[in-house]
Amino acid sequence: MSRIRDIRNEELTAAAIRAVHRHGYAQVTMNDIALEAKASAASINYYFGSKEKLMEATMRRLLGELRHATIERLHRAETPRDRLSGLVAANFDDRLFAPAQCSLWVQFWSNAPYSATLARLHRINRGRVQSHLHAELRQLVPATEVRSVTAMLQAYMDGVWLEAAQSGLCDAGAARREALVVLDRLLA
Amino acid sequence: MSRIRDIRNEELTAAAIRAVHRHGYAQVTMNDIALEAKASAASINYYFGSKEKLMEATMRRLLGELRHATIERLHRAETPRDRLSGLVAANFDDRLFAPAQCSLWVQFWSNAPYSATLARLHRINRGRVQSHLHAELRQLVPATEVRSVTAMLQAYMDGVWLEAAQSGLCDAGAARREALVVLDRLLA
DNA sequence: GCAAAACTTGAATGAGCATACAAGTTTTCT
DNA sequence: AGAAAACTTGTATGCTCATTCAAGTTTTGC
Numbered sequence: 001m002s003r004i005r006d007i008r009n010e011e012l013t014a015a016a017i018r019a020v021h022r023h024g025y026a027q028v029t030m031n032d033i034a035l036e037a038k039a040s041a042a043s044i045n046y047y048f049g050s051k052e053k054l055m056e057a058t059m060r061r062l063l064g065e066l067r068h069a070t071i072e073r074l075h076r077a078e079t080p081r082d083r084l085s086g087l088v089a090a091n092f093d094d095r096l097f098a099p100a101q102c103s104l105w106v107q108f109w110s111n112a113p114y115s116a117t118l119a120r121l122h123r124i125n126r127g128r129v130q131s132h133l134h135a136e137l138r139q140l141v142p143a144t145e146v147r148s149v150t151a152m153l154q155a156y157m158d159g160v161w162l163e164a165a166q167s168g169l170c171d172a173g174a175a176r177r178e179a180l181v182v183l184d185r186l187l188a
Numbered sequence: 189m190s191r192i193r194d195i196r197n198e199e200l201t202a203a204a205i206r207a208v209h210r211h212g213y214a215q216v217t218m219n220d221i222a223l224e225a226k227a228s229a230a231s232i233n234y235y236f237g238s239k240e241k242l243m244e245a246t247m248r249r250l251l252g253e254l255r256h257a258t259i260e261r262l263h264r265a266e267t268p269r270d271r272l273s274g275l276v277a278a279n280f281d282d283r284l285f286a287p288a289q290c291s292l293w294v295q296f297w298s299n300a301p302y303s304a305t306l307a308r309l310h311r312i313n314r315g316r317v318q319s320h321l322h323a324e325l326r327q328l329v330p331a332t333e334v335r336s337v338t339a340m341l342q343a344y345m346d347g348v349w350l351e352a353a354q355s356g357l358c359d360a361g362a363a364r365r366e367a368l369v370v371l372d373r374l375l376a
Numbered sequence: 377g378c379a380a381a382a383c384t385t386g387a388a389t390g391a392g393c394a395t396a397c398a399a400g401t402t403t404t405c406t
Numbered sequence: 407a408g409a410a411a412a413c414t415t416g417t418a419t420g421c422t423c424a425t426t427c428a429a430g431t432t433t434t435g436c
Contacts, residue, residue: 004383004433024302026214030424040385045425047383103301110298113291113354114212122354151351152370156340159347163339166301166310182340185373192403192413218394228415233395235413 008047009057012037016058021100025107056117059108062101063125069093070132084136087129088183091157092175099168106165109158130154140187149186156182196235197245200225204246209288213295244305247296250289251313257281258320268327275320276371279345280363287356294353297346318342328375337374344370 015037019028022036030041030051037044048054073086073093091097112122133150141149157179164170203225207216210224218229218239225232236242261274261281279285300310321338329337345367352358 008383024299026299027302029422041424042385042426043383046385051424106298109350109354110294111212111214113356114215126354148366148369152344152366155347155351156344157347158350159343159345162297162346162350163343166297166314168301178336178340181336182374185376186370188373188376196413217392229394230396230415230417231413234415239394 005047012039012044012047012054013058013061015039016054017062017100017104020058020107021103025104025111052115052117055108056121058104059118059121062096062105062108063121065096066090066093066125067128069096070129074132080136080139084133084140085180085183087132087136088153088157088179089176091129092160092172092179094172097161097164097170097172097175099164099170102161102165102170106162126154152186153183156186193235200227200232200235200242201246201249203227204242205250205288205292208246208295209291213292213299240303240305243296244309246292247306247309250284250293250296251309253284254278254281254313255316257284258317262320268324272321272324272328273368273371275317275324276341276345276367277364279317280348280360280367282360285349285352285358285360285363287352287358290349290353290358294350314342340374341371344374 012033016033019033019036023029023032030044033054034041034044044054048057070087070090073090074083077083077086108118109122112118130150133153134146137146137149160175160179164175200221204221207221207224211217211220218232221242222229222232232242236245258275258278261278262271265271265274296306297310300306318338321341322334325334325337348363348367352363
């Protein structure tokens with residue numbers, strides 16, 4: 001079967017992440033990505049069909065990593081409170097909360113409203129994160145507060161990503177610790 | 189004096205805001221903006237010299253509005269606690285927290301790392317907001333917490349903007365109320 | 377070992393875009 | 407009024423870029 005195809009997908013989406021981080025989503029070219037992958041622009045088109053489809057695959061890859069980190073942490077937790085902490089910490093997992101990933105994430109987000117495929121991915125991801133938070137919060141705060149605390153948490157976490165992308169500094173451990181403090185105070 | 193020049197600056201930056209909101213920063217063209225302003229692309233170049241300079245002027249305009257809203261609210265407040273609330277509320281002032289402005293703001297932010305002029309504006313603005321927050325927080329929380337609470341607040345507010353840009357829904361009043369609740373809990 | 381399939385790429389194609397320009401129109405000043 | 411200054415715009419220019427293609431190279435299956 002297409003072993004090479006899998007390897008290439010992996011290499012090319014990784015190159016896309018680095019290239020977008022380096023040049024910006026708005027200005028990155030197929031050649032920039034090809035160069036980063038030590039391949040040719042034509043080759044990328046052979047695998048993905050178009051720049052847009054490559055970007056979609058790259059975003060899917062990031063979303064998959066978030067999903068994976070989330071599931072992993074949920075699995076290790078016992079109580080609702082632990083699961084909630086796990087959800088928050090998953091957002092700042094070492095594998096996700098790194099400079100190139102942060103850049104990409106924020107840039108994809110801000111472009112999502114202008115691309116049908118990105119908008120769809122964004123909506124699905126947001127829905128999943130939200131329903132996870134919702135499920136645990138329902139057991140921890142009064143019913144009237146569930147919705148607002150979910151929104152507060154989500155806004156805070158998005159903001160941390162945004163700031164990380166700006167500064168280029170991503171200390172995942174510090175981010176997790178600080179996020180857990182925020183979580184504590186929002187639950188109080 | 190150049191009265192027309194001022195009017196045109198106003199009209200053209202307003203058109204740029206609407207056009208970026210409609211098409212996205214990455215894809216908006218001079219023609220889109222010209223159309224929105226009922227002018228020609230050449231005319232925009234006559235006034236601003238280049239697309240980049242127009243974008244810079246547009247960003248300056250937004251930053252000016254934030255500065256204005258901030259000063260206005262600080263002026264009305266007496267205690268450190270009131271001033272802090274004012275700072276937070278200024279970020280969600282009716283004149284700023286509207287769909288087109290939110291879109292633009294987030295897109296400029298996410299592109300700032302790739303443009304020297306935008307990066308500079310971003311840094312200046314961030315510094316100003318941060319020092320205002322810092323000044324009031326120093327009188328309200330233990331010295332060891334000032335820095336982290338500042339960061340938490342800033343992340344939360346950025347995140348709200350990001351979310352607003354995504355959803356296109358900007359209820360400024362609700363945003364202010366919710367932000368003040370977050371502020372309360374972070375200070376606790 | 378060899379044909380077919382899968383893969384790779386340099387160069388060609390063509391679309392879209394910012395900007396420059398020349399030729400007009402309107403406004404200002406006296 | 408009339409000249410000069412300020413403004414406006416359609417069109418031309420030249421560039422960048424995604425995508426295509428034909429011609430090669432490598433891998434696979436037998």
